[in-house]
Amino acid sequence: MDKRKINNPDNHARVIEIEGLNKWFGSFHVLRDISLSVDQGEKIVICGPSGSGKSTLIRCVNFLEEHQEGQITVDGLELTGDLKNIDAVRREVGMVFQSFNLFPHLSVIENCTLAPIWVRKTPQAEAEELAMEYLDRVKIPEQAHKYPGQLSGGQQQRVAIARSLCMKPKIMLFDEPTSALDPEMIKEVLDVMVDLADSGMTMLVVTHEMGFAAQVADQIIFMDEGQIVEQNTPTEFFDNPRSDRTKLFLSQILSH
Amino acid sequence: MNSPSNEAITQYKEARPPPIASVGIIGWLRHNLFSSVSNTILTLVSIYLLSIAIPAIVDWVILSSQISGDTRFDCKVEGACWAWIDQRLGQFLFGFYPASERWRVVIAFILLFPALIPWLTHGIPGQRYLRWFSVAYPVIATILLAGGFGLQEVPTDKFGGFMLNLIVGLSGIVLSLPVGIVLALGRQSKLPLIRWFSIGFIEAVRGVPLITLLFVSNILLPIFLPPDVTLDSIIRVIIMVTAFASAYMAEVIRGGLQAIPSGQYEAADAMGLNYWKSMRLIILPQALRVSIPGIVNTFIGLFKDTTLVIVIGLFDILGIANAMVSNPDWLGLSTETYVFVAAFFFAVCFSMSRYSMWLERRLARQRH
Ligand SMILES: Nc1ncnc2c1ncn2[C@@H]1O[C@H](COP(=O)(O)OP(=O)(O)O)[C@@H](O)[C@H]1O
Ligand SMILES: [Mg+2]
Numbered sequence: 001m002d003k004r005k006i007n008n009p010d011n012h013a014r015v016i017e018i019e020g021l022n023k024w025f026g027s028f029h030v031l032r033d034i035s036l037s038v039d040q041g042e043k044i045v046i047c048g049p050s051g052s053g054k055s056t057l058i059r060c061v062n063f064l065e066e067h068q069e070g071q072i073t074v075d076g077l078e079l080t081g082d083l084k085n086i087d088a089v090r091r092e093v094g095m096v097f098q099s100f101n102l103f104p105h106l107s108v109i110e111n112c113t114l115a116p117i118w119v120r121k122t123p124q125a126e127a128e129e130l131a132m133e134y135l136d137r138v139k140i141p142e143q144a145h146k147y148p149g150q151l152s153g154g155q156q157q158r159v160a161i162a163r164s165l166c167m168k169p170k171i172m173l174f175d176e177p178t179s180a181l182d183p184e185m186i187k188e189v190l191d192v193m194v195d196l197a198d199s200g201m202t203m204l205v206v207t208h209e210m211g212f213a214a215q216v217a218d219q220i221i222f223m224d225e226g227q228i229v230e231q232n233t234p235t236e237f238f239d240n241p242r243s244d245r246t247k248l249f250l251s252q253i254l255s256h
Numbered sequence: 257m258n259s260p261s262n263e264a265i266t267q268y269k270e271a272r273p274p275p276i277a278s279v280g281i282i283g284w285l286r287h288n289l290f291s292s293v294s295n296t297i298l299t300l301v302s303i304y305l306l307s308i309a310i311p312a313i314v315d316w317v318i319l320s321s322q323i324s325g326d327t328r329f330d331c332k333v334e335g336a337c338w339a340w341i342d343q344r345l346g347q348f349l350f351g352f353y354p355a356s357e358r359w360r361v362v363i364a365f366i367l368l369f370p371a372l373i374p375w376l377t378h379g380i381p382g383q384r385y386l387r388w389f390s391v392a393y394p395v396i397a398t399i400l401l402a403g404g405f406g407l408q409e410v411p412t413d414k415f416g417g418f419m420l421n422l423i424v425g426l427s428g429i430v431l432s433l434p435v436g437i438v439l440a441l442g443r444q445s446k447l448p449l450i451r452w453f454s455i456g457f458i459e460a461v462r463g464v465p466l467i468t469l470l471f472v473s474n475i476l477l478p479i480f481l482p483p484d485v486t487l488d489s490i491i492r493v494i495i496m497v498t499a500f501a502s503a504y505m506a507e508v509i510r511g512g513l514q515a516i517p518s519g520q521y522e523a524a525d526a527m528g529l530n531y532w533k534s535m536r537l538i539i540l541p542q543a544l545r546v547s548i549p550g551i552v553n554t555f556i557g558l559f560k561d562t563t564l565v566i567v568i569g570l571f572d573i574l575g576i577a578n579a580m581v582s583n584p585d586w587l588g589l590s591t592e593t594y595v596f597v598a599a600f601f602f603a604v605c606f607s608m609s610r611y612s613m614w615l616e617r618r619l620a621r622q623r624h
Contacts, residue, residue: 163527
């Protein structure tokens, strides 16, 4: 807690502000009174057992899920049903999914240029240049003209990251980006994410890769049953977990 | 050999070519025609049946047939009597279109190819300009066929023969795809009114035979039109055939839409694409690709259904054939006549089917 305050003096912009967020799926109360604020450049790792609402929480940030109570403000815009705000927020927020969700009918470079061309109105040549720059950054420029189906899982996820970055987002959301990958490919994706973190990107990452969390997170959030059970710096979180639920969770995922 | 060994291999095995018997013609024959006893029996039975049928067909169609003569009484042969083709081919192709103006239909038909081909494949020189030509084509063809702008006017009740099948069939094909897409999207809409309308339209149209729709079209369509507008009967048929086919099309495309994983919608949303852009750029290209067999199936069905125009008094190729076989001069030549008509439909439908297979293969190559 304190470390963040020191690293982020008040002149640092608040980019995400969540207050009293409640969400239900039908009668199922999936998010309960969540409050969270994220400053520019901050990296937050969210972990917790399956079904605890981690995905739902970060999907609320770009309005893939609609909340019923509370306020979510992203980059100064409050997310209500207002389509204009939603579009504006989605332009600033990139998202990487567990299952990549690349567009299989488009080549890698077309995947990367689609949103810049159609959403940001970037001229095609410029968009392609940008795409090559980011494909270079995720270390697969040579795959630019292949189709997603021709790539390995790790490569696909790196393309997905490049695709999001091409929109020059201010915030990146990651929903278990390495959970669908074979073990030998996890590292190549995490390397790219560490790189991105070092470049100063604001990141919300749902992951169980605790090595990654220890390396880059400013804060680790532990969720259970739709609530934030514990929120702390990595050192405190690992060395000194407060709740029994956190201890149990850590013992389970660190044991293998 | 079976006991576990503690050593790792030091030398990898070289790749070898496959055994002779599994490649080449012999390999193919063995694998496909003689792979088992039952397969071998099937192969032999098929060869036997073909050896009976093919010579008999060739004999009837060509060897023992006759192509000259003025009436059926001139035909003295065992095989087919094709003598009527010479007299009647014009009617089979053009109906009652004035003979002196038929060149216009031929030109419209020839221009059809540069109008269609740029939509069917990639890498045609000047593709972009040809597509503009395609957009202009319906106007050009209408003027050529119906007249105006200095061309002698031909009333549409003179249209007939295979030309009529092509006009109604192609118009229906070109229109039913977009209408079907809109209905399929409408059926999935979050807005209840649009959804209910789409479901209502699809179910109402699908639940009724096309022939009924054609019968009632002169009662049904005026309801939706201003009172003083009357519709040409060919336009009426095109509207009804399109409505009918698009209801089926909508269901085929809905199937394709359901095959698209929700992650594709989410990724498009997360990038900030709006509904129409994500449909156009992400969802529909994939959904239509999955639906190709069903779409082409609907096209083929539609094309064959164009023969139903007879119920509202139009003479398509089948109508002309019916008229001819009841003409005393050619009475009794129904086999020849209907084989001839069938050949036209087969040529068009088979081409569509082959095209769709080619397209599917090309798109599949792109993916992997
Ligand atoms: N669209 C949905 N409709 C109904 N229930 C859902 C939906 N999405 C998620 N849930 C439920 O909400 C809970 C939280 O899901 P999720 O946020 O995906 O958890 P996590 O990502 O932590 O595993 C789960 O119990 C899940 O079954
Ligand atoms: Mg999840």
